[in-house]
Amino acid sequence: MAQxxxxxxxxxxxLRDDPADAETLNHKLLVRAxxxxxxxxGIWSWLPLGKKVLENITHVVREEMDAIGAQxxxxxxxxxxESYDATGRxxxxxxxxxxxxxxxxxxxxxxxxxxxxxxxIVKDQCSSYKDLxxxxxxxxxxxxxxxxxxxxxxxxxxxxxxxxxxxxTTDEGLAExxxxxxAAYIKIFERLGLDHRIVSAVSGAMGxxxxxEFLAPAPAGEDTFVDCPACDYAANTEAVSFVAxxxxxxxxxxxxxxxxxxxxxxxxxxxxxLGVPASATLKNLLVKVDxxxxxxxxxxxxxxxxxxxGEHLAPAVVELVTxxxxxxxxDLVRGYVGPQGLEKVRYIxxxxxxxxxxxxxxxxxxxxxAKNVVAGRDFEVDDYLDVVVVQEGDPCPKCGTxxxxxxxxxxxxxxxxxxxxxxxxxLDVLGQQGKPVRVTMGSYGIxxxxxxxxxxxxxxxxxxxxxxxxxxxxxxxxxxxxxxxxTELALDVSEQLNAAGVRVLVDDRAGVSxxxxxxxxxxxxxxxxLVAGRxxxxxxxxxxxxxxxxxxxxxxxxxxxRLTA
Numbered sequence: 001m002a003q004x005x006x007x008x009x010x011x012x013x014x015l016r017d018d019p020a021d022a023e024t025l026n027h028k029l030l031v032r033a034x035x036x037x038x039x040x041x042g043i044w045s046w047l048p049l050g051k052k053v054l055e056n057i058t059h060v061v062r063e064e065m066d067a068i069g070a071q072x073x074x075x076x077x078x079x080x081x082e083s084y085d086a087t088g089r090x091x092x093x094x095x096x097x098x099x100x101x102x103x104x105x106x107x108x109x110x111x112x113x114x115x116x117x118x119x120x121i122v123k124d125q126c127s128s129y130k131d132l133x134x135x136x137x138x139x140x141x142x143x144x145x146x147x148x149x150x151x152x153x154x155x156x157x158x159x160x161x162x163x164x165x166x167x168x169t170t171d172e173g174l175a176e177x178x179x180x181x182x183a184a185y186i187k188i189f190e191r192l193g194l195d196h197r198i199v200s201a202v203s204g205a206m207g208x209x210x211x212x213e214f215l216a217p218a219p220a221g222e223d224t225f226v227d228c229p230a231c232d233y234a235a236n237t238e239a240v241s242f243v244a245x246x247x248x249x250x251x252x253x254x255x256x257x258x259x260x261x262x263x264x265x266x267x268x269x270x271x272x273x274l275g276v277p278a279s280a281t282l283k284n285l286l287v288k289v290d291x292x293x294x295x296x297x298x299x300x301x302x303x304x305x306x307x308x309x310g311e312h313l314a315p316a317v318v319e320l321v322t323x324x325x326x327x328x329x330x331d332l333v334r335g336y337v338g339p340q341g342l343e344k345v346r347y348i349x350x351x352x353x354x355x356x357x358x359x360x361x362x363x364x365x366x367x368x369x370a371k372n373v374v375a376g377r378d379f380e381v382d383d384y385l386d387v388v389v390v391q392e393g394d395p396c397p398k399c400g401t402x403x404x405x406x407x408x409x410x411x412x413x414x415x416x417x418x419x420x421x422x423x424x425x426x427l428d429v430l431g432q433q434g435k436p437v438r439v440t441m442g443s444y445g446i447x448x449x450x451x452x453x454x455x456x457x458x459x460x461x462x463x464x465x466x467x468x469x470x471x472x473x474x475x476x477x478x479x480x481x482x483x484x485x486x487t488e489l490a491l492d493v494s495e496q497l498n499a500a501g502v503r504v505l506v507d508d509r510a511g512v513s514x515x516x517x518x519x520x521x522x523x524x525x526x527x528x529x530l531v532a533g534r535x536x537x538x539x540x541x542x543x544x545x546x547x548x549x550x551x552x553x554x555x556x557x558x559x560x561x562r563l564t565a
Contacts, residue, residue, distance in 0.1 A: 004494045005474060005505040011048055014520050024220040026456035027152030029465050033523045035452075042149025042157035049524065050452070052473035054160060057192060057451050058139050060470065061162050064188045068180040070135040070164055075117050077141055081107035083116040087424045092315050096144045098157075110143035115443055118165040119421045122439070128430045129169050129437060133177060137164030139448060151220055153449050154409065160449040166442040169429065174440045178210065178416050181444045185214055185412050192451060193468030194411065195458055199225050200235040201413065211239075214412035214446075218457040221407040226390055230401035237390040237405075238308045241397050248356035250374045256340065259360070262367040265335025267300040270369060274360065277301065282359035282373065284337045286321040289313055289346075293321060293332070297339055297349040297361075297381075302388040309348075309387045331364065338362035338370055339379035349381040350388050409454045410447065417441040459547075465525025466547050474505035476563055477526035477546075481514045481533040490532040493541065493556055500564040522546065530559060 012034040019038075022028040030036045035050030046054055062072065081099075084090035090097070090109070098110040111117070118136055126132060142161045149157050166177035182198075189196045194216050201213040213236055215225055224237045264270040271278045281300030286293055287309070296304050310318045326334050331344060338361040339347050353359070355376035363370040375381060393402040421427070422439045431437035459466045469475060476497060480490035487508050494506040505526055507517045514533075521529050531542040541559050544551045554562065 002498065002503065004491075004498045005503075006491075007505065007507045008509045010505075014523055022152065024151040024154065024453075024457070025460055026154060026220065026453040029456055029460055029523070029525075030152055030452070033465055033525065035465075036153060042146055042155070044153050044156060044158075044449075049473045053452055053467065053471055054449065056471045056473075057448050058160075058162070060191045061139065061188055061446060061448065064184045064191070065135075065137050065162070065164060067187075068135065068184050070137045072138060073121070073136050074138050074140060075111075075114055075121070077111050077143065079109050079111045079114075079117060081109060083120060084109060087116055087421060088315065089116070094317070095147070098143045098145050111140075112142055112144045113161075113443075113445070114138070114140075114163055115165065115417070115421050115441075116425075119425050119427055119441070122167050123425055123427045126167070126429055126439075129432055132429060132439065133166065133168045133173050135164060135166045135177060135180075137162060137444075151222075152453060154220065154453040155222065156449070159447065162446040162448055164444045166444070167427075167439050168441075169431065169437050169439060171440060174416055174418070174442055177442050178414060181414050181442065182212070185414065185444075185446070188446065189214060189216075189411065191470055192455065193459070193471065194451065194454060196411065197225065197227065197234050197408065200239045210416040212414050213410055214414075215408035216411050216451075216454040216458060217406055217408045218454060219407055220453075220457050221409040223408050223410050224390075224405055225408055226394075226396075226403040226405055228396040228399065228401055228403055231396065231399040233396050233398040233403075238305065238311055240386070240390045240394070240403075242351050242386045242388070242394070247354050247376070250356040250358070250377050253358040253372045253374050253377075256370050256372050256374075256378055258363050258365070259369045259371055260367065261369045264367075264369065270360070271300065274369075276360065280360055282339070282353065282361035284339060284362060286325070286332065286337065288319050288321055288325065290316045292346070293325060293329075294346045294348060295337065295339065295342055296387060297347065297353050298388050299350065299352050302350070302352075302391075304387055305389045308389075309385070312385045312387065333362065333364050333366055336362040336364060336366060336368060338364050338373060339375075339381075340364070340370070340373055342379070346382050347379065348383045348385050348387070349375070351384050351386060352388075353381065353384075355381075409450060409457065411451050411454050412446045413444075415443045417443050460525070461547075463519075464523030467525045467527060469527045472526050473503075473524075474526045475503045476505070476528045476530055477521045477524065478504060478506040478530045478532065479514075479517050479521050480506070480508050481517070481531065481536075482512075483536075486532040486536045489536045489539075489541070489556070490530075493530065493532065493560065496560055497563055500560070502563055528563065530563075 015032040018028040019031050036044045039045050139162045168174045197215045199213050201211040227234045264273045278301040283300045285296045285304045358374045360371045361373050392405045427439045428436040478490045478494045480487040494504045497504050527546050529544040539556050
């Protein structure tokens, strides 16, 4: 039987003020309530109460993963470089990867995710179609060298994650494994008490045919997603596809005409100078794709979504040009680039830049723009890619209704990987016909420590944390108002509740005022608070619902019956 948690013996230090470096609600409250402490940038120590919340989440995750027949393993966090060289991801991860050498000079990394190692394990252990399908999972620490770790445990350089992988011999089997995970994730997040949305996502460098994200709406979220108010469409902004504009007749447009536009290197200055809307202009952003300069054309009232562009072009590396890239390039006039005449530059355009549409754009001459520059007549588009930042009110790809934008925390992501990793390691099994069959895979992740942050963001109020019961570090927080009789009653009630299987945290600290104890109880966020206060001599306690604030006075017997029912 678990012991009653006595705050007089618990290592906990609550704070009245927010940490100076805290920007988000979860960061402020998890530190103030004594759940975590910062060890270094993006690296957190989980203190006793925080560890309990983390373990409660992993318990739910384990139960639901086990329920779909998944088998738990534990793979190393320290991994050999060779495994990631085989898939090219040792280089693709770039600066996100923690790299190190052993004493003999061999290269290793700290695992950011484990597709390669799981693939090798199955290759070693499974040789026949009779060994499949199989789903393996682990709950383990991952490492990514975030450039700007922020928001407390929400974006760390070390974090807890559940990653699972399915191995099937057919695409139909992969679809079934994917559906099992999708249903399990819904159950997990419902049990955790997380408000969440399932949205379409892009697979990017991971590859595969299908990808969905599980997002927890919260102002602190780093993801933006769209939600259609008229139908069931929802997607990460990177996955929103714009319906291509149909080609139009270009004959109505006159010839290209140069315009004297001094000191107008930006769309804003150009539109103001000419007295035209920004949407009439064509913005040409120069980027480098694996070191080669590429131009990206979008309407002037839109911004290029570099993440979206990167997903389209993955695994190529996309970065903005610098002043040095213009040196020796007479064909590129900084601030006045136009697509006409860019013979040495690949030109990518948003679908809105359809054949026959006319634009005001750079004339490739200093202080000069051009009008009546027509797509398909005066310049050719090498590739059409949907790369603009989605705006509120953009048409829903499914029904045409204006989309709504919201912020969210990514708490889960599921992929149908296909055979990318199996191809890299030649993962075959003997098929029913006696011939080798290439295995197909799925990859499924849940951010366990991120779920703690998401729950804190979604459920906290102005008094502190307010955990759902299944996740809270205790079921009941018993508060002894301060006098010896009250403390004696609080401890007696706590032992009775504990004997009945109720998880109890009791504030039996001596020399701490009742006001501080009550404030700490609300800050810590256990869902039910039981107070041994002014009527303790009568055997009467106060029961308080942390979330609603509702209070009720009950006899000890009534309170115990209520809490053990």
